[in-house]
Amino acid sequence: MLAIIGGSGLYSLGEDFHLEEQAPRNTPFGDTSADILQGRWQDIPLVFLPRHGPGHRVPPHRVNYRANIWALKQLGVTKIIAVNAVGGITSDMPPLTLALPDQVIDYSSGREHTFFDGDDAQVTHVDFSWPYNAELRGILMEVGLQTGQPLAASGTYGSTNGPRLESAAEITRMRNDGCNLVGMTGMPEVALARELEIDYACLALVVNWAAGVGDSSISMQDILQNMEQGMRQVKSLLFAAARLMQQ
Numbered sequence: 001m002l003a004i005i006g007g008s009g010l011y012s013l014g015e016d017f018h019l020e021e022q023a024p025r026n027t028p029f030g031d032t033s034a035d036i037l038q039g040r041w042q043d044i045p046l047v048f049l050p051r052h053g054p055g056h057r058v059p060p061h062r063v064n065y066r067a068n069i070w071a072l073k074q075l076g077v078t079k080i081i082a083v084n085a086v087g088g089i090t091s092d093m094p095p096l097t098l099a100l101p102d103q104v105i106d107y108s109s110g111r112e113h114t115f116f117d118g119d120d121a122q123v124t125h126v127d128f129s130w131p132y133n134a135e136l137r138g139i140l141m142e143v144g145l146q147t148g149q150p151l152a153a154s155g156t157y158g159s160t161n162g163p164r165l166e167s168a169a170e171i172t173r174m175r176n177d178g179c180n181l182v183g184m185t186g187m188p189e190v191a192l193a194r195e196l197e198i199d200y201a202c203l204a205l206v207v208n209w210a211a212g213v214g215d216s217s218i219s220m221q222d223i224l225q226n227m228e229q230g231m232r233q234v235k236s237l238l239f240a241a242a243r244l245m246q247q
Contacts, residue, residue, distance in 0.1 A: 001047060001076050002046045002047070002078075002242055003048070004047070004048050004080075004081050005068070005082040005189070006083055007051050007082070007083045007085050008207075009205070009227035009228065010050070011050045012048070013041055017040070017041045017048065018040050018041075019039040020039040020040065021039070022035040022036065022038070023035065023075055025071075027070045027071050027074075029067040030066075031064060031067060033053040033058050034050050034054055036049050044242045046242055047072065051063055051185060059162060059163040060162035060184035061163065061184075065188050065192055066112050066188075068189070069192040069196060069198070078198060079136060080199070081136060081140070081201050081238060082189060082201070083205070084157075084185055084203070084204045084205070085183070085204075085205050085223075086204045086205065087182045087183070087208050087210035087211075088181065088209055088213065089171060089174060089210045089213060090180045093155065094209070095206050095209065095222075096205075097150075097152055097205075098150070098152070098205055098230070098234065099155045099204045099206065100152065100153060101156060101202050101204060102131075102155065102156075103130075103155070103156040104131050104132075104156065104190060105178070105179055106188070107174070108159050108161045111161075111188055113188035113192070115192065115195050116195065124195075126191075126194050126195050131190045131191070131194065131200075132202060133199035136201035137153075137201050139244055140201060140241050143240035149233055149237060152180075155180040155181050155204070156179045156181070157181045158174040158179035158181065160182060161184065162185075163184065165211060166182060167211055168212025172212065174210075181204055182210050183204065186202065203234060205227070207223045207226040208223045
């Protein structure tokens, strides 16, 4: 079963999503960000979870990533496409770019980042060489080609703590580290999905130039406008990908 995790700007799938059941929020790791919605997007069965909760009330550093991923696993989810609103660091990632990162660097701290935290019978390690699932990324690339929607086929996502935006010096450091994109929710979400053997891909929408990259200061009004405009393309790609996976 496919799950879509909605990030900033994607709080529902619209009127075409027909709710059939809401999963309880409680898990052994606490409550999920919101009720998990099970239903059909037109005729496609899937699960939807808004990462920041109803009305965007949960900041990035307070998202209960373990509860969210655990609950999706318990519902039988085997594939996740996660939507993230991000900043563009390099010249090939301007605002309104849609990108499919293939690598991640974690700059966050203080988050519960593993299910294997010492209470298990033995220490468990997972291979995280390639964090994002190649098959899911390939499906999104294919529907991008079919629909004429350009997609950046690779990139490195730098995940920061938030909720503040980054300083120009921090972005310079991240660029030097090889990051193309910066966001606040990429980790530990993708790592937790790997621990539970759930295929995971990130569909990132660039909503602003990162600090010190553009010609002007970061405007929240511009971010919101880019988010509203870009999420229309995001929804179209998500639906086409979900449709393709049903064939």
